[in-house]
Structures are given as C-alpha cells and as structure tokens.
Amino acid sequence: MPNPTAAMLVIGDEILSGRTRDSNMHFLAGELTKHGVDLKEARVVADNSPAIVAALQELSARYDHLFTSGGIGPTHDDITADCVAEAFGQSIHVRDDAFALLDAYYKAEGREFNAARQRMARIPEKATLIDNPVSIAPGFTVENVHVMAGVPSVFQAMVASVLPGITGGAPLLSQSLTIQRGEGDLAGPLGELAAEFSDLSIGSYPFQKNGAFGANIVIRGTDGARIDAAMTKLAEVFA
Amino acid sequence: MPNPTAAMLVIGDEILSGRTRDSNMHFLAGELTKHGVDLKEARVVADNSPAIVAALQELSARYDHLFTSGGIGPTHDDITADCVAEAFGQSIHVRDDAFALLDAYYKAEGREFNAARQRMARIPEKATLIDNPVSIAPGFTVENVHVMAGVPSVFQAMVASVLPGITGGAPLLSQSLTIQRGEGDLAGPLGELAAEFSDLSIGSYPFQKNGAFGANIVIRGTDGARIDAAMTKLAEVFA
Numbered sequence: 001m002p003n004p005t006a007a008m009l010v011i012g013d014e015i016l017s018g019r020t021r022d023s024n025m026h027f028l029a030g031e032l033t034k035h036g037v038d039l040k041e042a043r044v045v046a047d048n049s050p051a052i053v054a055a056l057q058e059l060s061a062r063y064d065h066l067f068t069s070g071g072i073g074p075t076h077d078d079i080t081a082d083c084v085a086e087a088f089g090q091s092i093h094v095r096d097d098a099f100a101l102l103d104a105y106y107k108a109e110g111r112e113f114n115a116a117r118q119r120m121a122r123i124p125e126k127a128t129l130i131d132n133p134v135s136i137a138p139g140f141t142v143e144n145v146h147v148m149a150g151v152p153s154v155f156q157a158m159v160a161s162v163l164p165g166i167t168g169g170a171p172l173l174s175q176s177l178t179i180q181r182g183e184g185d186l187a188g189p190l191g192e193l194a195a196e197f198s199d200l201s202i203g204s205y206p207f208q209k210n211g212a213f214g215a216n217i218v219i220r221g222t223d224g225a226r227i228d229a230a231m232t233k234l235a236e237v238f239a
Numbered sequence: 240m241p242n243p244t245a246a247m248l249v250i251g252d253e254i255l256s257g258r259t260r261d262s263n264m265h266f267l268a269g270e271l272t273k274h275g276v277d278l279k280e281a282r283v284v285a286d287n288s289p290a291i292v293a294a295l296q297e298l299s300a301r302y303d304h305l306f307t308s309g310g311i312g313p314t315h316d317d318i319t320a321d322c323v324a325e326a327f328g329q330s331i332h333v334r335d336d337a338f339a340l341l342d343a344y345y346k347a348e349g350r351e352f353n354a355a356r357q358r359m360a361r362i363p364e365k366a367t368l369i370d371n372p373v374s375i376a377p378g379f380t381v382e383n384v385h386v387m388a389g390v391p392s393v394f395q396a397m398v399a400s401v402l403p404g405i406t407g408g409a410p411l412l413s414q415s416l417t418i419q420r421g422e423g424d425l426a427g428p429l430g431e432l433a434a435e436f437s438d439l440s441i442g443s444y445p446f447q448k449n450g451a452f453g454a455n456i457v458i459r460g461t462d463g464a465r466i467d468a469a470m471t472k473l474a475e476v477f478a
Contacts, residue, residue, distance in 0.1 A: 013442055016278045017411065018269030019457060020444065021262075025283070030257030039255045041290070044264070044281040047442075051280070074423045075443040076430040116426030135447070151445060172256065184313045187355030191315040203252055203286075204314040205259065206390060208374070218258060 003169030003222075004064040006032055008042040009055050011070035011080055012150055015044050024069040024155045031159055036168030036222075037065065047077045049086075056087040060145050065166065067159075070150030072139065074116040080147060081140075085124040088142050094121045098129060098138055105136040131161040170222035175231050179238050182206075182213035189237045190217065197230040199223070242408030242461075243303040245271055247281040248294050250309035250319055251389055254283050263308040263394045270398055275407030275461075276304065286316045288325075295326040299384050304405065306398075309389030311378065313355040319386060320379075324363040327381050333360045336368060337377055344375040370400040409461035414470050418477050421445075421452035428476045429456065436469040438462070 008028055014020040025042050032039045040063060045051040052071075060066045071080030085092035098121035106113035120137040123129065130139030130146065132154055139148040139158045148158040179186060183206040194202045200221040207214055219230050247267055253259040264281050271278045279302060284290045291310075299305045310319030324331035337360035345352035359376040362368070369378030369385065371393060378387040378397045387397040418425060422445040433441045439460040446453055458469050 013440060013459075014444060014457070015264075016268055016281065017413070017459065018265060018267075018272050018278075019413070021265040023260075026254075026257060026260040028257075029255055033257050039257075040285060042255065042283040046279060073443070073445060074426040076426065076433045077442055111421060112424070114423060114427070116430075117423035119426070120423075151447075153447075174256070174258070182350060184353060184356035184359075185351070187313040187315065187358070188353070191355075194315045201252060203316055204312070205253060206312060208390075208392075218253070220252075220256065 001169065003036050003038045003172075004167065005040050006037050006065040006067060007040060007059040007063045009052075009059060009066060009068045010042065010044040010150075011047065011052055011068060012044075013047045013077070016046055022069075023152050024150065027152070027156055028067055028069075028159060031163060033172045035163050035166065036171045037166065038169075038172070047071060047079060049079055049083055052080065052083040053087045056084060056145060060087075060143065064144060066145045067162075068145065068147050069155050072120065072137070072147060072149055074119050074137075078119070081122050081124065084127075084140075084142050084145060084147055088124065088126075088145075090124040090126055090142065092122055092124050094118055095123045095125075098123050101129075101136055101138060130158050133157050133161075172220055172222060173224050173227055174218055174220040175227050176216050176218040177231065177234060177238075178214060178216050180212060180214045181238070183215045186215055186217070186238070190234075193230060193234060193237070196233075197226065200226060200230055202230070240408065242275050242277045242411075243406065244279050245276050245304040245306060246279060246298040246302045248291075248298060248305060248307045249281065249283040249389075250286065250291055250307060251283075252286050252316070255285055261308075262391050263389065266391070266395055267306055267308075267398060270402060272411045274402050274405065275410045276405065277408075277411070286310060286318060288318055288322055291319065291322040292326045295323060295384060299326075299382065303383060305384045306401075307384065307386050308394050311359065311376070311386060311388055313358050317358070320361050320363065323366075323379075323381050323384060323386055327363065327365075327384075329363040329365055329381065331361055331363050333357055334362045334364075337362050340368075340375055340377060369397050372396050372400075411459055411461060412463050412466055413457055413459040414466050415455050415457045416470065416473055416477075417453060417455050419451060419453045420477070422454045425454055425456070425477070429473075432469060432473060432476070435472075436465065439465060439469055441469070 366379035
C-alpha cells in the first residue's frame with residue numbers, strides 16, 4: 001500500500017516579504033519522512049483570506065493530510081481559524097473547551113484573559129483540539145487539516161501531538177554517498193542506475209568546495225535491501 | 240500603480256523529504272521586496288513532471304513573474320527545462336548559444352564536455368539565457384518565467400542577473416518596534432491602529448525569551464511618511 005500523502009500550507013506575510021525565514025516546513029518534512037507520510041507539496045501564502053481559503057480547499061482535496069502553520073494568535077492579522085471555518089462551511093465561535101484551557105492558564109499566570117486572548121478560543125464547531133504544551137492556546141484538526149501555530153517551538157510541540165494519531169506507512173529510508181567528481185561526470189552512470197532501480201529515488205546534489213566539484217548522491221526508498229544493492233553498485237561504479 | 244506581482248516555484252524532492260532546507264525562497268523574497276516586486280505565493284513541488292508543468296502553468300498565468308529554482312543540472316533528475324518547454328508548447332534541444340558557452344568553459348577548465356554536461360545546453364527554443372557567472376551553465380527566461388539553479392550561490396548570481404531587467408514598483412519599506420508584553424495585551428490597540436492605517440500592513444510576531452513574552456511589531460508600506468506616523472502612534476500607545 002502506498003504511503004499516505006500530505007501537503008503543507010505556511011501562512012504569513014512575514015515569510016513572503018523576506019523578513020522571516022520559515023523553518024517549520026523543513027521540520028515537518030523530516031518528521032513526516034520518519035513517520036512514513038509522503039510530503040508532496042508545500043505552499044506559502046500571505047495573510048489574505050481568499051488566498052488561504054482557496055489553498056485550504058485545493059490541498060485538502062488533493063492529499064490525505066494538510067498541515068498548516070501560522071495565523072492562529074490573538075492579533076488582527078491572525079485569520080487562519082476563520083478561513084478554515086469558511087473553507088469547510090462550519091460556524092466558528094469561542095468554544096467552551098478551548099476557553100476553559102486558556103482561562104485556567106492565564107489565571108495561573110496572573111495575566112489578564114482579555115478579549116484578544118479569548119479570540120484564540122475561536123475554533124470551528126466540529127474541530128478537535130491539538131494539544132499545545134508550550135503556550136496552551138490549542139491548534140485544531142478539521143477533517144484532514146491540522147492547523148498549527150507559526151512560532152517554531154509551538155509548531156514543533158503541536159506536530160508531536162498530532163503525528164501519533166496519523167497512520168503512517170513505511171518510513172522512507174535513505175543512504176547517501178559523497179563523490180568527489182563533477183556532477184557531469186556522474187550523470188551517465190547515475191542515469192543507468194536510476195533506470196535499473198526504478199523502484200528507488202536517486203537524487204544528485206552537487207556542491208563546490210574549496211574549488212573542487214562534488215556531489216552527494218542520495219538513494220531513497222522503503223526497502224532497505226534494495227537501497228543496499230543500489231548503493232553497492234554505485235560504490236563499485238565510482239570506486 | 241500597484242507593484243508587479245510574483246510567485247516562486249522551488250523544485251526538488253530533497254526539500255520535501257527534509258534532507259535539504261531551502262534557502263532560495265528567503266533570499267528571493269528579500270531581493271524582490273527591495274526591488275518593489277510583491278511576492279504573493281511560493282510553492283515547493285517534487286521532481287515530478289506533471290506536478291511541475293501544472294504549477295508552471297498556473298503560477299505564470301496568475302502572477303506577473305514566476306521564479307523557479309532547481310532541476311537544471313546534468314543528471315537524470317533534472318527535468319525542469321523539459322517541463323518549461325512542455326508548459327509553454329515550445330520545442331527543446333541543445334542550443335548553439337548555450338553549447339558555445341559551456342564548450343569554452345570546459346575546454347578552459349580541461350574537463351570533459353560530455354553528453355551529460357551537454358544536457359545543460361538543452362534550452363527551450365524561444366528562451367533568453369540568464370547569465371551564470373559562477374558555473375556558466377545558464378538559466379533562462381521563457382515568457383514571464385525565470386528558470387534558475389537550485390545551488391544557492393548559483394541561484395543568487397542568477398537573481399542578480401535577472402532583476403535589473405524587471406521593472407519594479409515602489410520598494411516596500413518597513414519599520415519595526417519590539418514591545419516587551421504578551422501579544423494578547425497588544426492585540427486590541429494594534430487592531431485599532433491597523434484599522435486607522437488601512438493603507439499599511441501591520442504585523443505582530445510574538446516571541447518568548449528568558450520566560451518573558453514579547454512581540455515584534457512590523458509596519459510595512461510604500462509611503463515612508465505614513466509609516467512614520469503609524470510608528471509614532473504605536474510608540475505613544477505602548478509608552
């Protein structure tokens with residue numbers, strides 16, 4: 001059975017303006033690979049309601065899972081929850097379960113649970129909450145869409161809360177070999193290897209270091225023995 | 240006149256598997272912002288021909304410019320040029336201009352200009368070449384799509400070659416203020432400020448440092464005097 005598929009949607013003007021360098025996509029990619037879920041596509045859109053709604057609908061329809069990051073805080077530019085409700089035709093209001101979590105947290109902290117913070121308890125009616133051990137304000141899952149925070153420490157904690165509930169496939173395994181020759185010298189034999197081992201994915205990632213050309217060859221697949229066989233052959237060819 | 244719009248398409252399995260953390264999107268975002276081009280969307284797709292062709296067609300139709308990175312080297316997994324040709328209904332073959340550049344380069348280097356390297360001279364028939372001062376193999380522009388390498392040093396050099404030929408708008412200006420309070424305490428006044436200065440984009444980026452909550456407030460726009468006015472008001476409110 002093929003692995004389940006996934007997409008990621010990063011939401012935030014700050015990524016597209018170049019102010020912030022996203023790190024959540026790279027983190028999620030690694031976690032999904034370990035869990036046996038194939039990340040097929042990632043997108044970044046601005047804090048713009050029509051753009052977010054369209055991407056939510058398109059990606060959730062096309063893949064088994066959609067993971068989002070960003071836009072679920074208390075400020076005026078946090079519009080993700082409303083967009084998810086709109087995309088799935090659900091109502092959205094301050095929910096008792098999320099309200100209770102946040103109310104208890106701010107009481108214990110001695111900080112005001114004001115109207116802005118109560119906005120973080122606005123959750124689509126049929127969503128299930130995603131645990132946030134870092135700063136309590138929950139993420140949520142609506143159908144196959146997992147809505148998480150943009151702050152990396154919170155995003156990572158939410159991914160850890162969500163992944164155990166998702167059925168993964170065979171983890172993607174990989175081996176790599178660094179070859180100290182220009183990629184153009186490797187391309188011929190590498191193409192033959194890729195044709196012979198068409199069940200594996202063979203990637204070539206060139207680099208230039210201290211004036212010398214080289215490439216990291218990465219062989220990926222779910223069958224460790226096949227990867228071993230391809231890697232042995234690769235090593236022989238370039239010995 | 241509004242600024243021209245752009246999208247970016249990052250092509251490569253290695254980003255989606257979590258092996259490599261993309262840096263080209265962040266670099267391009269910053270350069271476009273300085274140049275007065277609004278990056279509206281970014282996508283990452285795998286080394287998969289139908290996925291690449293569909294994204295090329297969709298994004299080039301929707302935005303004024305599309306910038307791509309990755310998949311133009313000499314190996315079997317480098318399929319971007321063929322996908323661009325297919326997306327725009329152009330033929331693709333080894334072109335004399337690109338061949339001559341590469342031939343001279345490899346002769347001077349004393350390295351073999353073999354069949355794999357000649358693949359890098361395969362360029363769609365109506366493309367114009369993008370200069371690559373780092374490793375010579377050119378990028379190219381087809382209609383409004385600028386096709387560039389994935390290796391960051393080469394990508395950056397190609398962006399420097401392409402941008403001067405693109406008419407930009409007013410550069411996006413920004414000012415930021417760090418406020419040492421929880422985002423929930425800022426959200427109310429910030430929402431009012433955003434409503435008053437609706438011609439500006441006001442973003443709030445929370446952080447937690449040494450146990451204390453804070454947020455960086457970023458005000459962006461093309462009119463420096465308006466940003467000054469909003470920033471003055473912001474500073475007054477939180478003085």
